[in-house]
Amino acid sequence: MKTLSGKWILAASAVIVVGAIALSMVILGGPAQWGADKRDNDRYEDLKDIGYVLSCHSSTLHKFPAELKRSAIAASCIARFPNEEDLLDPLTGEPYSYEVVSPRAVKFCATFEASAERMKILFEGRSGGYYYGYHSGFDLKSGCMNLTKN
Amino acid sequence: MRPSDELAHFVREALTSRRSRSEIDDALTAAGWSEKERSDAIEAYAETDFVPPVPRPRPYVSAKDTFMYGLLFVALGVSAVSLNSLIFQLINLWLPEGGGAYETRWAYDVIRWTVSTLIFSFPLFLWLSHLTAKAVGRDAGKRRSAIRKILTYLTLFITALIVLSDLVTLVYFLLSGDTTLRFLLKVLSVGVISGTIFFYYLRDASADEKSENR
Numbered sequence: 001m002k003t004l005s006g007k008w009i010l011a012a013s014a015v016i017v018v019g020a021i022a023l024s025m026v027i028l029g030g031p032a033q034w035g036a037d038k039r040d041n042d043r044y045e046d047l048k049d050i051g052y053v054l055s056c057h058s059s060t061l062h063k064f065p066a067e068l069k070r071s072a073i074a075a076s077c078i079a080r081f082p083n084e085e086d087l088l089d090p091l092t093g094e095p096y097s098y099e100v101v102s103p104r105a106v107k108f109c110a111t112f113e114a115s116a117e118r119m120k121i122l123f124e125g126r127s128g129g130y131y132y133g134y135h136s137g138f139d140l141k142s143g144c145m146n147l148t149k150n
Numbered sequence: 151m152r153p154s155d156e157l158a159h160f161v162r163e164a165l166t167s168r169r170s171r172s173e174i175d176d177a178l179t180a181a182g183w184s185e186k187e188r189s190d191a192i193e194a195y196a197e198t199d200f201v202p203p204v205p206r207p208r209p210y211v212s213a214k215d216t217f218m219y220g221l222l223f224v225a226l227g228v229s230a231v232s233l234n235s236l237i238f239q240l241i242n243l244w245l246p247e248g249g250g251a252y253e254t255r256w257a258y259d260v261i262r263w264t265v266s267t268l269i270f271s272f273p274l275f276l277w278l279s280h281l282t283a284k285a286v287g288r289d290a291g292k293r294r295s296a297i298r299k300i301l302t303y304l305t306l307f308i309t310a311l312i313v314l315s316d317l318v319t320l321v322y323f324l325l326s327g328d329t330t331l332r333f334l335l336k337v338l339s340v341g342v343i344s345g346t347i348f349f350y351y352l353r354d355a356s357a358d359e360k361s362e363n364r
Contacts, residue, residue: 005353006283006350006353006354009346009349009350010276010279010350013272013346014272014276016233017229017233017268017272020233020236020237020240020268021236021265021268021269023240024236024240024261024264024265025265027240027243027258027261028258028261028262028265120251121251121254121255121258122251122255123251124250124251124252125250125251125252
């Protein structure tokens with residue numbers, strides 16, 4: 001009887017552990033979701049790095065570059081991107097979009113895989129990066145980082 | 151020779167010389183040995199007329215047991231903490247409290263870690279529990295393993311403290327009028343996990359004691 005009840009305790013614990021893990025898997029999504037989350041995080045970090053490079057370029061040459069290419073960026077600012085691929089989307093290989101909105105502002109965007117709801121979970125409230133003399137902000141809906149000179 | 155060795159040697163010699171247990175006890179009392187020291191030394195031999203005196207089984211220490219029970223203890227602790235953290239985060243996601251996306255991201259991160267940990271630690275705990283229970287079933291003498299006893303009582307001690315702290319926390323927040331369903335579920339989670347472990351090992355400790363007193 002003693003052994004039986006001990007086995008029941010272990011069996012019940014196993015059911016709870018397996019149930020909790022299964023529920024967690026449902027919440028976290030499957031392997032495809034994990035991969036998409038990782039790539040979206042990489043895209044976000046890429047946008048932050050681009051923000052750093054653009055603010056550096058703008059501070060050095062007093063204007064934003066005309067296009068988002070290594071060759072267009074001040075040599076002293078490009079060390080963070082040793083390869084051209086660093087400026088490309090990790091999944092599609094397409095370049096991140098870039099637009100000079102005004103002499104004091106640029107916008108650069110990535111195409112994220114996450115749904116609008118997932119975008120909120122992944123990026124809401126996260127810093128768009130801090131660059132001295134500039135303000136940067138990430139727009140959840142468009143997937144764009146806006147960088148403005150103060 | 152240490153005093154305890156000398157005492158054991160004396161008791162053995164006295165029993166071999168057919169001295170009664172009360173005579174030995176009187177002699178040791180007169181020599182200044184404490185009641186616990188006297189009874190431990192005399193009870194170390196079975197009450198039989200057989201000569202030489204028959205020693206009772208004593209706790210033992212083995213490297214293999216230290217490895218098995220040490221690993222079992224760690225696997226249990228890691229599994230319990232991970233399961234509790236996982237349940238806390240599931241409760242946080244179910245009943246959010248205004249932490250927004252930051253809280254959700256934090257919950258996801260903790261869930262990833264705890265699931266990764268549980269996937270290995272809990273099966274390890276189950277497997278080691280099975281192996282040690284099988285070993286004890288085959289040879290009841292394994293119950294006398296000193297490391298088994300120490301870790302069993304250490305587990306009881308730790309879980310008893312957690313259950314008590316859990317109850318104190320519950321009463322404190324009840325008295326403060328600061329209880330939410332989210333809080334009560336977390337208190338319940340801690341109580342159920344630590345209480346189950348306490349009950350499970352209390353059964354083991356009782357079985358070990360019964361086996362020793364036979």
